[in-house]
Amino acid sequence: MNIGVFGDSFAFEMIHGSYPQANNESWMHIIRKSGYKVKSYAMGGTSTWFSYKLFLRFYHHYDQIVFCYSSPNRIPNMPEGLESFSNFHGSEHQLNNNEIFQRLPDHTRNELLTILKVQPMMLDTQLNSFLVQNIFNSVNQICKQNNKPIVNILPFENMDSMDYSARTGDVFVDLLTVSCQEWPGLHKLGIPDPRYCHLSLENNLVLSRLITKSLESRRRNIVDTVNCGDFIYNKKITKRYEEMAYERKG
């Protein structure tokens, strides 16, 4: 089976450049090891619109789809090449230290600075939620029309925050809370997450099992990942990633 994956950092197979030694622990890599072909078009920091554009372009190459919807607190239509900054709320200092920013040509940097200057004024959560809802409906409809099983992952949504009635496959909500419960202190460190897809290896394994089971069964359930009882919370696991982070922080 050939799986196409679309989304943001929750479906991104690369880890932040500061952690170059880490093995690929992503749920996509785990699925691949169990015999599936998996291709991910995801990129960290991007919007749902970014993923939708790629989905429209490439979905027909795949038998099965995993679509990961981003937070509505992102700028949806960033210009080409700047999509991974949809969620950038950092300082100028952080921006200057950003590896992607450093590689940009001068005129593109200036373009980004112009957008970031007005980003707080332009951010319209209601518009973005409207987009996520309509993209969700469209993606599920297209998969149904083309007989492609789909798994919807909505890390930033809960059971009631959206209308999931157009779903044609399982819906997994609130993965962000799972990620935060696994490592509650990460945000205080102010450094990038060393975990692949914001989950430990153990929980990437859990997620990979949930996804493959869902694609095989073609169910249409709405699963609250926080209360489903599958994910593991263990201080030893968290410590492993904390050490990685402290090492980086020096």
Added chain:
Amino acid sequence: MFKLQVGVFGDSFADRVMNPIYMHEGRKDESWIQVLEDSGCNIESYGMGGTSAWFSYEKFLQMHKYFNAIIFVVSHFGRISCMPEEFARYSTCYDPSTLCKSSTFLSLDHEKQNQVLDLVKAANMMKNHTFDKFVVKHIYDDVNNICREKNIKLITLLPFETRNSMEKYNTRNLHGDCLFNLIPTVYKELDVTHSDSRYCHLSEENNKILGNLMFESLNSNKPPRLIDLSNDVNFVFHPSITERYEKMRTK
């Protein structure tokens, strides 16, 4: 008698506030909205010139429940959807040099002028027609669906769409009459690029024709129609009408 409570949403095609530079003593409201009011409808208009379809949709979501009929004017898809409400009337992607000459822009204080210029500059960089069309298409669908669910009469007016460009909308799912392609009439009557001395971009005569068509539509029980305003409606064109509005502009 049952009275229609009509909520009007949209851009300059639904804005009955005339630019003060074209107001003169005795000039009355010539808009189609006034025509509907004169026909006995109670009207509340939330239309504002230069705004996007998203601005109108947000107002519609807040206010539609107070009305038993809605007229929803869909702005040109290329406008900036994410403009802060304070600056909503600048949602047309102006080139900054044109924007700087507009009277509404000049009335802002220096700090706000800079904010608008920064917003317009950023929005121009983010301009994406596929994205804009997606937003407008789903607004159109939602307005039809919400009015159907709540049994609210509906007219949608899409001045900027031609028969070909209407293809992006789901016109099989209409809840009320859908009027489109008004722009050829606007320009045939008076060739304006920036500033228009007419109410809702139409002469008094053509506002009357449009207003009467809308009144008839709101009071009809016939199945919803798709009406091409450039073909299916007999608007009037006469040099003396054009001259009347030209004169106001040159004054």
